[in-house]
Amino acid sequence: MTAATKLLDEMCHLTAQSLTALDTSEHFKLLKLLGEGSYGKVMLAVHRKRGTPMALKFFPRESTSLFSFLREYNLSLSFCTHPSLTRALGIAYCTPSHYIFAQQASLFGDLYDIIIPEVGMEEDRCQRVVSQLCGALSHLHTLGFVHRDVKPENVFLCDSDCRWVKLGDFGMVKASGTRVPEVWYSSPYCTPEAEIARGNEDSWSSINDQQDGSEDEEKKKKRVLVSVEPTTDSWALGILTYAMLTGSHPWAETASDCGSYLKYQEWFDQVNILGDELDVWTEPQSENQQKTRDLNKTGQKDQTPAAPQFSCFTPLACSFFQSLLNPRPQNRGRPEDALSFLGGDWVLEKERMRLEKERKRSSGKGAIKCMKEMEGRGER
Numbered sequence: 001m002t003a004a005t006k007l008l009d010e011m012c013h014l015t016a017q018s019l020t021a022l023d024t025s026e027h028f029k030l031l032k033l034l035g036e037g038s039y040g041k042v043m044l045a046v047h048r049k050r051g052t053p054m055a056l057k058f059f060p061r062e063s064t065s066l067f068s069f070l071r072e073y074n075l076s077l078s079f080c081t082h083p084s085l086t087r088a089l090g091i092a093y094c095t096p097s098h099y100i101f102a103q104q105a106s107l108f109g110d111l112y113d114i115i116i117p118e119v120g121m122e123e124d125r126c127q128r129v130v131s132q133l134c135g136a137l138s139h140l141h142t143l144g145f146v147h148r149d150v151k152p153e154n155v156f157l158c159d160s161d162c163r164w165v166k167l168g169d170f171g172m173v174k175a176s177g178t179r180v181p182e183v184w185y186s187s188p189y190c191t192p193e194a195e196i197a198r199g200n201e202d203s204w205s206s207i208n209d210q211q212d213g214s215e216d217e218e219k220k221k222k223r224v225l226v227s228v229e230p231t232t233d234s235w236a237l238g239i240l241t242y243a244m245l246t247g248s249h250p251w252a253e254t255a256s257d258c259g260s261y262l263k264y265q266e267w268f269d270q271v272n273i274l275g276d277e278l279d280v281w282t283e284p285q286s287e288n289q290q291k292t293r294d295l296n297k298t299g300q301k302d303q304t305p306a307a308p309q310f311s312c313f314t315p316l317a318c319s320f321f322q323s324l325l326n327p328r329p330q331n332r333g334r335p336e337d338a339l340s341f342l343g344g345d346w347v348l349e350k351e352r353m354r355l356e357k358e359r360k361r362s363s364g365k366g367a368i369k370c371m372k373e374m375e376g377r378g379e380r
């Protein structure tokens, strides 16, 4: 446990004793709905006396524990001091039906709204988002926290050009190193290491449903406990970046029987030096492996053709993806490592021109399939 995670626990215990009951309409004027998630709704409001604009996040009391509410509030208030993290404003209260806290309001929607399906968004804007998210995640990681829910709906926009974005929704945040039950869910955002929990979905729902400790022994045995690691956020950042650049996902689900993920893995193994070093004393298992070794010997490693879903990217972008989307978590890059890939071109010229044309033609709300699979399954 880091000093920050200890302090967060302490703050939750202290604020639990002082949470006041307020009448929302007496103190705030509600202007409009900013968004809704699986845990509640977020409204744009102004403080009646001071005129301060803010986002009020409402959590229904019947489905939210006081401690999880206070954890999200205190984390946002005291540790989200980076400009690209959504900070709470020091107002938390309850009504008979809800727990509520106030946060800085981002007035330009979220990333989900601007990613056009099959087209994505401009590369410049994408690189600006990546750069800010690398800083935000690195800040959280340094304090000993892992976000665990990086996705388009949780990146809020403070302007239409993505010059200032803020990562929000800290309901899934955990201290790095905490032991939690592994969850596999059908989504590209799910990490490959989570596959050990595949097939255990039944036991996972019982953990959430049976908070009284009556979870049956058989199911308890099936739970795979793993350590929360910052590399989970690296993976999600890689998938999010792919979604921003293409308006699609590189594979349907991160699973050993998903064809497009397998093609990626094959490409990864071909160009990955470490994999090659590990294999150096063994006979090549396939024609591809032999080819890769030959290419490496002649210094032509970079010419290995990319997996089909990555063929529209430059070698620089391919290296970025291979760092964040490393199937081995222990070798996966950190968000701060990703900063070194920014600045150069990511999308090949021909593809960039095609996307620009498509973008001009398309308009409207993005429809990237979000991680609805997590609804009701995430630990709060």
Ligand SMILES: Nc1ncnc2c1ncn2[C@@H]1O[C@H](COP(=O)(O)OP(=O)(O)OP(=O)(O)O)[C@@H](O)[C@H]1O
Pocket (backbone or CB within 6 Å): 034, 035, 036, 037, 038, 039, 040, 041, 042, 055, 086, 103, 104, 105, 106, 107, 109, 110, 153, 154, 156, 168, 169, 170, 171
């Ligand atoms: N501070 C904010 N400023 C502007 N919009 C916000 C803010 N907070 C949340 N929103 C909007 O509300 C939506 C839901 O908020 P949030 O993700 O925090 O809720 P949640 O119930 O925790 O969601 P999830 O289902 O992802 O767990 C966001 O996708 C975003 O569009």
